[in-house]
Amino acid sequence: MNDSAAVRRSPALGAAFVITGAFLFGFNGSMTKVVMQAGISPEQLTFMRVLGTSLIAGAVLLVTDRAQFRLSFADLGRFAALGIAGLAMVQWLYAVAIKHLPVGVALLFEYMAVIIVAVVARVVFKESVHPRLWWAIGAVLVGLAVVAEVWDSSLSVLGVVAGLGAACAYAFYFLAGERSVAGRPPMAVAFWASTFAAAFWLVFSGWWTMPPGTFTADVSFGGALDSIVTPMWVPLVAMVALGAFAPFTLIFMSLRHISATASGILASSEVLFAFTVAWLWLGETLAPLQIIGAAVVFVGIVVAQTAREKPAQASPDDAFALAVPPEAP
Numbered sequence: 001m002n003d004s005a006a007v008r009r010s011p012a013l014g015a016a017f018v019i020t021g022a023f024l025f026g027f028n029g030s031m032t033k034v035v036m037q038a039g040i041s042p043e044q045l046t047f048m049r050v051l052g053t054s055l056i057a058g059a060v061l062l063v064t065d066r067a068q069f070r071l072s073f074a075d076l077g078r079f080a081a082l083g084i085a086g087l088a089m090v091q092w093l094y095a096v097a098i099k100h101l102p103v104g105v106a107l108l109f110e111y112m113a114v115i116i117v118a119v120v121a122r123v124v125f126k127e128s129v130h131p132r133l134w135w136a137i138g139a140v141l142v143g144l145a146v147v148a149e150v151w152d153s154s155l156s157v158l159g160v161v162a163g164l165g166a167a168c169a170y171a172f173y174f175l176a177g178e179r180s181v182a183g184r185p186p187m188a189v190a191f192w193a194s195t196f197a198a199a200f201w202l203v204f205s206g207w208w209t210m211p212p213g214t215f216t217a218d219v220s221f222g223g224a225l226d227s228i229v230t231p232m233w234v235p236l237v238a239m240v241a242l243g244a245f246a247p248f249t250l251i252f253m254s255l256r257h258i259s260a261t262a263s264g265i266l267a268s269s270e271v272l273f274a275f276t277v278a279w280l281w282l283g284e285t286l287a288p289l290q291i292i293g294a295a296v297v298f299v300g301i302v303v304a305q306t307a308r309e310k311p312a313q314a315s316p317d318d319a320f321a322l323a324v325p326p327e328a329p
Contacts, residue, residue, distance in 0.1 A: 033278075050197040050201060105294075113167045
């Protein structure tokens with residue numbers, strides 16, 4: 001390795017990138033809940049998030065790589081599927097889930113995507129997986145049953161169904177990105193997937209029913225931050241810039257310094273951050289037994305991240321072929 005490469009590669013910096021991104025993603029869940037409680041529907045919120053991401057990513061490509069605006073008809077079809085069946089659905093279903101469930105619990109259900117991806121890789125694509133995958137699946141299922149308190153049915157059925165639906169959509173987003181668009185830079189994937197997702201929700205979100213003055217109306221951050229009141233556009237901009245675009249970029253930047261498996265495991269800390277932020281900010285708590293169940297699920301997710309037998313190191317453009325999500329919600 002030459003000196004310049006050695007300088008560029010810093011495991012500590014890579015870890016800092018991905019943990020910061022995971023924190024921003026985790027923080028975004030509570031922000032999303034606050035905005036929806038102020039009157040914006042999950043569909044409208046999803047439309048604004050994907051539209052904002054599309055505009056930011058498009059502006060970056062306009063300056064750095066205009067060739068990415070040229071697509072073949074086959075690429076258009078792939079990105080349409082990735083954007084609509086993947087990104088549009090996962091962000092909407094996640095928003096529905098956290099409307100009815102504690103933020104951290106909704107995220108635990110969504111992270112079933114890691115398990116689904118590994119199983120599909122083994123069963124459908126005949127990839128080799130480590131036997132620990134099956135132990136991880138067992139841990140996740142048992143842990144989720146405890147978190148959901150299946151013997152008591154204390155959680156919203158709609159929230160649980162939405163969370164599991166988000167897991168399926170997120171798994172599709174992983175696999176579609178991996179199999180169809182791995183040759184594109186991450187920023188191009190963000191742009192095209194978000195553009196198709198925005199086009200879908202432009203039609204189905206009902207954005208035109210929002211009352212005039214929605215974006216300038218005052219909104220309280222609620223919970224422990226109830227005294228903070230800002231116009232609605234402030235948390236919306238924060239959600240797009242700091243809750244989607246920035247963490248997406250940071251996690252891919254981490255792959256220049258650490259392996260995709262390591263980045264994927266560290267990115268799973270989003271679950272811990274989501275629980276902590278929702279507890280400190282919104283006062284969302286779990287019973288002691290549920291906390292144990294959540295810990296079991298988290299361990300299962302981390303173990304599953306290492307179950308697919310893939311190369312130990314990859315560039316950011318190869319991230320879809322490994323365990324790192326192209327964009328978490």
